[in-house]
Amino acid sequence: MNAAPADQIRLLDVQALDVRLQQLAHKRRSLPEHAEIESLTKDLTQLRDLLVAAQTQESDTAREQTKAEQDVDQVRQRAARDQQRLDSGAITSPKDLENLQREIASLAKRQGDLEDIVLEVMERRESTQERVAELTDRVASVQSKIDDTTARRDAAFEELDGEAASVTKEREVIAASVPADLLKLYDKLREQQGGIGAAKLYQRTCQGCRQELSITDINEIRAAAPDTVVRCENCRRILVRTSESGL
Known part of the structure; x- marks a missing residue:
C-alpha cells in the first residue's frame, strides 16, 4: 500500500485523537463518584430495609397498645358497673355482697396488671x-x-462528553483528509491492537510496541520509497517515518 508521507503523518494525528478519546472514555468509566454512588446505594438499601422493619414493628406495637388499652377500658367499665350495683344498695344478701366485693377487688387487680402492660x-x-x-x-x-x-x-460527564465531542469533530476533519484505504487499514489494526493502529518510528524503535527494530528491518524500511506504507515486524502496526526515525 502506498500513501503520501504527509497523509501518513496525518494518520499519527488521527491516532493521537483516538488515544485522547480512549483516555476520556476511561476517565468517564473510572470517575470516583461511580464507586461512591455504588457504596452509598448499598448503604441506602440496607437502611431502607431496617426502616421498613422498624416501621412494621412500630405498627405492630401500636396495635398491641390499642388492644391493651381496650382491655383496660373493658375491665374499668365492668368494675364501674359492679361498684354502681354495690353503691345502689340493691344487693342485700351478705353472700352476694361478699361475692361482688371480691369481684370488684379482683377487677381492680386485673386493671392494675393491664395498666402495667399498657405502660x-x-x-x-x-x-x-x-x-x-x-x-x-x-x-x-x-x-x-x-x-x-x-x-x-x-x-x-458533561465536561468529559463535551471534550469528547470536540475531539471527535476534529478527528472527523483530519480523517477525511487521509486516503480511505489507509484509514481502513488503520481502523482495522486499531481494533486488533488495543486501540493503537499506527505508531511513529522513533530512533529505530516502534512507539507502538516499544521494540527496537532489527538491522534487517531498518535496512528494508530505509530502502522503501517514501510513500510506501511500512509495518512493524513485531506488532504489525503501521510505522510512520519522520525525521526522528533514525534512518
Whole structure:
C-alpha cells in the first residue's frame, strides 16, 4: 500500500485523537463518584430495609397498645358497673355482697396488671418510634449524599462528553483528509491492537510496541520509497517515518 508521507503523518494525528478519546472514555468509566454512588446505594438499601422493619414493628406495637388499652377500658367499665350495683344498695344478701366485693377487688387487680402492660407497651412503642425517626433521618442523609455525588458525576460527564465531542469533530476533519484505504487499514489494526493502529518510528524503535527494530528491518524500511506504507515486524502496526526515525 502506498500513501503520501504527509497523509501518513496525518494518520499519527488521527491516532493521537483516538488515544485522547480512549483516555476520556476511561476517565468517564473510572470517575470516583461511580464507586461512591455504588457504596452509598448499598448503604441506602440496607437502611431502607431496617426502616421498613422498624416501621412494621412500630405498627405492630401500636396495635398491641390499642388492644391493651381496650382491655383496660373493658375491665374499668365492668368494675364501674359492679361498684354502681354495690353503691345502689340493691344487693342485700351478705353472700352476694361478699361475692361482688371480691369481684370488684379482683377487677381492680386485673386493671392494675393491664395498666402495667399498657405502660410497658407504650415504652416499647416510644423506643420503636425513636428508631423509626433515627432511620428516617439516616435514609434522608444518605439519599442527600447520593444526590450530591450524582450531581458531581453528571457535571464531570458533561465536561468529559463535551471534550469528547470536540475531539471527535476534529478527528472527523483530519480523517477525511487521509486516503480511505489507509484509514481502513488503520481502523482495522486499531481494533486488533488495543486501540493503537499506527505508531511513529522513533530512533529505530516502534512507539507502538516499544521494540527496537532489527538491522534487517531498518535496512528494508530505509530502502522503501517514501510513500510506501511500512509495518512493524513485531506488532504489525503501521510505522510512520519522520525525521526522528533514525534512518
